[in-house]
Amino acid sequence: AEPHLKRVEKVEGVEKVEGGMLSDFRRLFGFRHFVLGMVAVFLFEPIEAAVPAMMPIYFTQEGAPWYRGAAYAGTIVSLYMLCMLGGRFLAGLVSSRVTTRTMMVFCSFGAIAMLLGAMYTPWTVVFVVATGLFTSVMFGGLLNLALDGLGELAPLGSGVLMTLICGGALLALQGRIADHVGVLPSFWMTIGLIAVTLLYSLFGSANAARDDG
Numbered sequence: 001a002e003p004h005l006k007r008v009e010k011v012e013g014v015e016k017v018e019g020g021m022l023s024d025f026r027r028l029f030g031f032r033h034f035v036l037g038m039v040a041v042f043l044f045e046p047i048e049a050a051v052p053a054m055m056p057i058y059f060t061q062e063g064a065p066w067y068r069g070a071a072y073a074g075t076i077v078s079l080y081m082l083c084m085l086g087g088r089f090l091a092g093l094v095s096s097r098v099t100t101r102t103m104m105v106f107c108s109f110g111a112i113a114m115l116l117g118a119m120y121t122p123w124t125v126v127f128v129v130a131t132g133l134f135t136s137v138m139f140g141g142l143l144n145l146a147l148d149g150l151g152e153l154a155p156l157g158s159g160v161l162m163t164l165i166c167g168g169a170l171l172a173l174q175g176r177i178a179d180h181v182g183v184l185p186s187f188w189m190t191i192g193l194i195a196v197t198l199l200y201s202l203f204g205s206a207n208a209a210r211d212d213g
Helices: 021-028 032-059 070-094 100-120 124-135 138-147 151-181 187-204
Strands: 006-011 014-019
Touching: 021 151, 032 070, 032 124, 032 138, 032 151, 032 187, 070 124, 100 124, 100 138, 100 187, 138 151, 138 187, 151 187
Parallel strands: none
Antiparallel strands: 006 014
């Protein structure tokens, strides 16, 4: 192998030569829960950004009964972000008492319930703002589940996962859907993506093998 593809470590005075980064990638992608976690992270960003991306469009549709103007829409987005901050604070308080998987399942169901409330009740604003309480901790939860048991590969895995926030580009698809069926019904796409996150938390995140370095 090329010298730059090798890593040389000294363990108790003895040199140990292992495969380099390519070998690490092969080991990393051997973890089923990590690979599925990559998919979950890629699909998550449109969940977190759906409300701040779509609600300004909803409230600035001139001529629509729900038109409120740009300032009102901006306030809604700010309140959503404030709820995200509150959600992370609350999660920090209970994180030592519940598992990441339990928190992810709870937040997934909560986010789905909030979006359904926004779509099918008169309290659209209340429910879309409250969605932030649940989506706020899901990204960190996905990282925890996907990186569990990776050992020395965790830094590399974290870097891979962070590149997958490019999945936010899928919001363009939701915008396209909204053009045809309306902004609120387009949140069915968000609910579908949350369902993927829920399934990963329940079934796909179990780590069958651990890497202890």
